[in-house]
Amino acid sequence: MELGMIGLGRMGANMAQRLQLAGIAVTGFDPGEQARVAVAGHGIATVDALQALVQALPAPRTLWLMVPSKVVDATLDSLLPLLAAGDVVIDGGNSWYRESQQRAARCAAAGVGFVDCGTSGGVWGLQEGYCLMIGGEKDTVARLSPLFKALAPAADRGWAHVGPVGAGHFSKMVHNGIEYGMMQAYAEGFALMDKKAEFDLDLAKVAEVWRHGSVVRSWLLDLSADALQANPALDGIAPYVEDSGEGRWTVAEAIELDVPAPVITLSLLERLRSRQANSFSDRMLAAMRNEFGGHAIKPAGEAG
Structure with a gap:
């Protein structure tokens, strides 16, 4: 199985390494050269453009986004025109579930599958495994299960298909x-x-x-x-x-x-x-106490 990992920050880089260690071929992309170089040092292939990433993967392609929620839409703007029917995009970041539902509809219109995967584990995930809450169509999630089993603490725990699109990020x-x-x-x-x-x-x-x-x-x-x-x-x-x-x-x-x-x-x-x-509210409280009860006010710099 092959995967394209978009976003090679702390989470994306560690996830790429864990997948690679499980025998899944990963090609990574990040707009930052330093992030690409760091991941390449662990034996993971990298490219410097989304188009190159898509071209490097066999169809049907699976692309995993590990980018900040605020740039997911911009990433999809660039990515969707490069994809074909049957490809799947996984958003593994901390996106709002309502936006994930909208993005799934947008992908569906292009014939592309969409899976929202709530991911917990932080910087310890490479060593301990990740907790994965997955939303999407049942057949799509089943096809991608080798990815989730590789990332989870064990193949039989720490990950679950929790419902339709949006359910993963909601959970x-x-x-x-x-x-x-x-x-x-x-x-x-x-x-x-x-x-x-x-x-x-x-x-x-x-x-x-x-x-x-x-x-x-x-x-x-x-x-x-x-x-x-x-x-x-x-x-x-x-x-x-x-x-x-x-x-x-x-x-x-x-x-x-x-x-x-x-x-x-x-x-x-x-x-x-x-x-x-x-804090203005704390200063306001001190002023009110002084007004109604004559309680002393500490001058600025003497709080404590």
């Missing part, structure tokens, strides 16, 4: 929303223990204890334990947390479906809050 969206909540709970718990100066807790040791037999053990806890072991005080890390969009989509979907999701919603809001170095 991954909710997965990431849950991830937000879990991460926030761990962060708050460790912050509470860090604040309890009376006990001078060794947070790395507590995290390590929790990893074994505890009901809160998880891979996120494993990673937290590693981080605390390497940097117990988290020195040099700014209190600024990005979000890549999936949490926002999850919250919006919960509102649309009238499903209460307070933990996920608040965890998203906490990420937004982390970016306010000089």
Whole structure:
């Protein structure tokens, strides 16, 4: 089986290597020369143009997109005119499921199949395997199953055809929303223990204890334990947390479906809050307390 991998960043490059190790021939494309050179160093063939990639693959072709969601449409603009009926495009990035449904319709009009694959595993996927949530037509997914089996932790687990087009990215969206909540709970718990100066807790040791037999053990806890072991005080890390969009989509979907999701919603809001170095709302609260109760206001620069 052969595959064209479009996008050779951290995820795409590692996925290409894992597929190649499983005996699947991969040809990679990335607009960045440095990314192509890095992957070529692992024995993976690369090309410097989409047209060359399409020409390098036997029909029917399978193209896997591992690009940011904001450039998927532009990539399809360039790719679809080069493809033929029977070819398949897989979007393995973090796309919004509604857009995946629209893209599937666009591909279908050109006779090209479309599969949306929610992909989890991050930088550890090459070693540990990827969790894959796949949406698309049953026959198409079955034909592509060798790819999913090669990428998953094992051929019989860690991947599933979860429904029609859109279902894969919808499942991954909710997965990431849950991830937000879990991460926030761990962060708050460790912050509470860090604040309890009376006990001078060794947070790395507590995290390590929790990893074994505890009901809160998880891979996120494993990673937290590693981080605390390497940097117990988290020195040099700014209190600024990005979000890549999936949490926002999850919250919006919960509102649309009238499903209460307070933990996920608040965890998203906490990420937004982390970016306010000089929070207007906090300063407004201090001003109000001073107005109604005469409570002292700390001058700027003396907070803490």
